[in-house]
Amino acid sequence: MNRRIRTFAYSVLLTGALAAPSFAQDEDALKKDLTSVIALHGQPCGEVVAVKVQKENDYFASCKDGNRYHVYESEKGRVVVDKQ
Amino acid sequence: MRVLVVVLSMMIGAAGCARKAPETPQPTAATADASPPAATAPAKPSTAPPSTVANNPEEEGAKPPQVTTAKPAEPASPSTPAKPSASTPTAEPPAPATPAKPAPSTATAKPAPTKPATPAPTTKPATPPAQTAAKPTAPAPRATSPNPTLDLTALKEQLKSTKAIGLMTKLTLKNQVDDLLDGFRDLYAGKGKNTMPQLRQSYDMLMMKVLSLLQDKDQKLASDIVASREVIWGLLADPKKFAALDV
Numbered sequence: 001m002n003r004r005i006r007t008f009a010y011s012v013l014l015t016g017a018l019a020a021p022s023f024a025q026d027e028d029a030l031k032k033d034l035t036s037v038i039a040l041h042g043q044p045c046g047e048v049v050a051v052k053v054q055k056e057n058d059y060f061a062s063c064k065d066g067n068r069y070h071v072y073e074s075e076k077g078r079v080v081v082d083k084q
Numbered sequence: 085m086r087v088l089v090v091v092l093s094m095m096i097g098a099a100g101c102a103r104k105a106p107e108t109p110q111p112t113a114a115t116a117d118a119s120p121p122a123a124t125a126p127a128k129p130s131t132a133p134p135s136t137v138a139n140n141p142e143e144e145g146a147k148p149p150q151v152t153t154a155k156p157a158e159p160a161s162p163s164t165p166a167k168p169s170a171s172t173p174t175a176e177p178p179a180p181a182t183p184a185k186p187a188p189s190t191a192t193a194k195p196a197p198t199k200p201a202t203p204a205p206t207t208k209p210a211t212p213p214a215q216t217a218a219k220p221t222a223p224a225p226r227a228t229s230p231n232p233t234l235d236l237t238a239l240k241e242q243l244k245s246t247k248a249i250g251l252m253t254k255l256t257l258k259n260q261v262d263d264l265l266d267g268f269r270d271l272y273a274g275k276g277k278n279t280m281p282q283l284r285q286s287y288d289m290l291m292m293k294v295l296s297l298l299q300d301k302d303q304k305l306a307s308d309i310v311a312s313r314e315v316i317w318g319l320l321a322d323p324k325k326f327a328a329l330d331v
Contacts, residue, residue: 033250040256040293057252071252079256 027051034061034071041081043069060084236316239308243294248301257297260290265320272323280321287317 031048038045038061045063052060057073068084243249249257267283270276278286291313298306319325 029250033252036250036253036297037256040253040260057255059252073252073255077255078259079252 030059031061034059034069037071037079038063038069038081041079043067043081043083045069236312236319239305239312242305242308246298246302246305248305249297253297257290257294260293264290268320268326272326283320284317287320 030051034051035045035048038048044065045061045067047064048061049064050062052062054060054072059071061069061071063069070080070082070084072080072082074080244254264283264286267276267278267286271278271280271283291309295306295309298309319329
């Protein structure tokens with residue numbers, strides 16, 4: 001019994017260790033994506049350092065320079081960047 | 085616990101091994117550089133001794149062999165064309181050549197004609213690689229230009245599927261492309277606030293945005309877009325072709 005529990009614990013740890021980098025990569029990609037979007041709209045940001053996901057294609061982005069933006073896709077299919 | 089310790093020790097060991105690899109290429113490069121000077125040095129020892137003594141103290145220990153290869157080239161102009169092709173550091177040979185020659189040039193008239201002769205071969209080998217590097221890029225646009233519509237479709241699909249640009253960025257770029265197309269529609273309909281030069285500027289800016297996003301992660305697509313840049317503009321700037329576009 002003990003052996004099974006150990007094996008299970010190791011597998012959980014291993015899965016977590018392997019999955020963590022992929023989550024980090026996804027978050028980094030999202031930050032870069034939003035950084036590009038904000039820059040394409042001509043807004044000052046520098047670099048997005050934190051992202052809060054509201055829903056699909058709807059984010060709150062915090063920039064390195066302190067600015068915060070609401071980045072979302074409108075009903076017309078346009079990407080909107082609102083300064084908060 | 086033991087298994088965990090073993091796994092950790094293996095990971096640490098593997099990480100340590102990865103750093104040793106870069107050391108091996110360095111010695112191989114050094115040996116490659118050292119061999120050519122040994123072969124060239126015995127070829128012309130007569131003029132080399134005085135000049136090498138002057139230059140060796142200035143440079144590092146690894147470079148003196150390269151200087152010796154350059155100096156045999158100075159006295160005889162025909163020998164120089166062979167060496168610049170082999171040795172990429174062309175900056176060093178001309179530098180010692182000019183200070184070494186002024187002294188003999190005052191004595192005799194022959195060194196004067198050799199001066200222009202030696203720089204000429206050194207510059208000639210330098211320019212042909214540049215021309216050859218430019219030539220491969222030139223044929224690519226020519227090859228793509230005959231069928232612009234196919235390229236446009238392929239580029240559209242490639243842009244949609246590339247992972248170099250995030251989803252929101254793609255949406256933003258699509259919005260800007262749509263705005264640009266609306267600008268052309270307005271212009272051709274006679275409502276235009278924008279003039280053709282202004283639209284060209286917008287087009288160029290949009291291209292730069294796309295290329296700046298692509299150039300690091302998807303160089304092939306970036307080069308494809310650069311190659312078909314003028315073709316796309318040709319489609320946009322011609323009202324008939326623009327009307328025929330399915331956008």
